[in-house]
Amino acid sequence: MYKYSITGRRTDGVHFFPPSFLNHFSLSSLKVFSYFISAPAPAPASLRVIDLKLDILCYSSMDLPVAVAVSELVIPGLADQLSIMKKAIVSELLTQQPKLCPYHFIPPGLLIPLTAIYDTRYGEIEEKQSELRRNLHFRLGLPLDRPLLRTSNALTFGAMERRDRSSSKSGSSLLRDVHKEIPSSGVSGGIMSLIEGSYEYYHYLHDGIDDNGWGCAYRSLQTIMSWYRLQQYSSINVPSHREIQQVLVEIGDKDPSFIGSREWIGAIELSFVLDKLLGNSVMQASCKIINVRSGDELPEKCRELAIHFETQGTPVMIGGGVLAYTLLGVDYNEASGDCAFLILDPHYTGSDDLKKIVNGGWCAWKKSVDSKGRSFFLKDKFYNLLLPQRPNMV
Template sequence: MQFISIVPMKSNRENSNRCDASVEKEYDCSPNYSLIRNIHVGFPSPAASSAVSLVRDDYRYFHYLCDSFDDRNWGCGYRVLQTLSSWIDPESSPLSLREMIVVLSEMETGISKSALDNHHVENPWIGTFEGFLILDRVYDVSCRIDFIKSPKEFEEHTPLIYKHFAESGAPIFMGGDQDCYGKCVLGICLVDKEHHLLILDPHFVGILDNKEEAYRKGCLTWTPVKEFLRESIYNLLMPLSHGQMKFRPAR
């Protein structure tokens, strides 16, 4: 696999270490719960938008508890990675969160298999670098990681995002340090000389019957770059091609 880092990577684990999802009641999604495919299709661009570039090809929307495994407050990075995996190899089921933890535990990443039984204590959060390690082990596809020092520098990186959607078309895993909520980027556009990213939120808890319900509940939003946390760094994990699953850990 080829790993392309645009600038030197930071060693800190960045993204989902303070994820939170407030809900009014418990949800138990059936393992047969039908995940929404291509949720961006039909979602309107902002008024007066231009230079719209979007994800291409098929993928599914993974979110908290969507497979009945309770990952609230720590699993957003894994869910974004499952969405990316469903794009990379739409014929295979992405690794479960348990399987991803097993893969990482075998790589001396600091994440232990004991997290499977005690995850609320050990907090096996992952960021884009751990996501890269999983994609490398499971699919052996080339990826790029773009490091953005602050939202002020985002505009300098937008040409790379446009190039990615034009050439690869894959969803993007976006992580940060101070902004520790994992995000899935499905598109980019320009509104009044300011760029917006189309953000798919992995923190939703519940059952979605269709895209329109997901839209109403705010699962997909066009977010101005200026609204990202100005004190945070950001990393973008970009798969460069489709692939086939080559490894799944023993159950």
């Protein structure tokens, strides 16, 4: 594979150097160069200087000579891309300054990369850019509620992997997708419905904050926010405890004295924060809340939770009494009613050791009543379940 980026300036004409000309240059000198071509005009004319970035991918056999690859693959590829850009900007040259930039993607289901050329004047949330991405999704048979062709999804080189915008601070090593290492639930004949996509595991004592005993719902919210970031629905940083409290004060739900306190929050407060951070006209994010009168009633909600994970795929927060958990899935046998809940426990206070977390049951399948008759959910507590909805956007 060869990858070259060429920055060029053009007026009325475009010129490509013939293959014989390339013999006088090394490959390193071909990676970036500029050219300026002018042509005589029959009458006075204005000059428009346009900066264009060309970026192509070429596949070839390993034994293909470099000179042949450049002349037969790279140069024609650059010519094709420049021709496409010309058609895209020619109608706007006199009135606007297009800023076209190519990006390469490998969406799920495609085996080879595709290249999309975006006008970076608009930004990703501009309506015109959104419609372009939606049209590309439709033409490629991609889902219309997954952001798969945003610039943040673009390939980077040379790892040939998508950019992974971590929701954590630089240098952090938060664990991701810890549920993939746990054993089966033990539900005979059950159907598992799980979270779709990646998340980061936030728990007590992260970021140097001692929230042991009061911060479990904050940590569940942070895990949910990391899901939105890692699926590219949002570029908003995962909020700290103080930032969560500030949002609740700003919307009038809490008094100013709440900021900096160690007061608990629950599913209702989490929905307020998510609506504030994500619920704008672009994201159209919302939350659904399920109420149950007792922990004994939670198994009755397994069918509804299974539908949530199959259609929305977002993490769920379960709050009851003074405890909060993050729910990542359910295993449900509709015929027998047997079910298990895949719990990510924010009350963990140890190091981010995956083996220790899995062996300690901090991410594990939990039944409402285990084989020894012990109840995981409290019988005498009221529970709220927060079901964040997947934004309908690309």
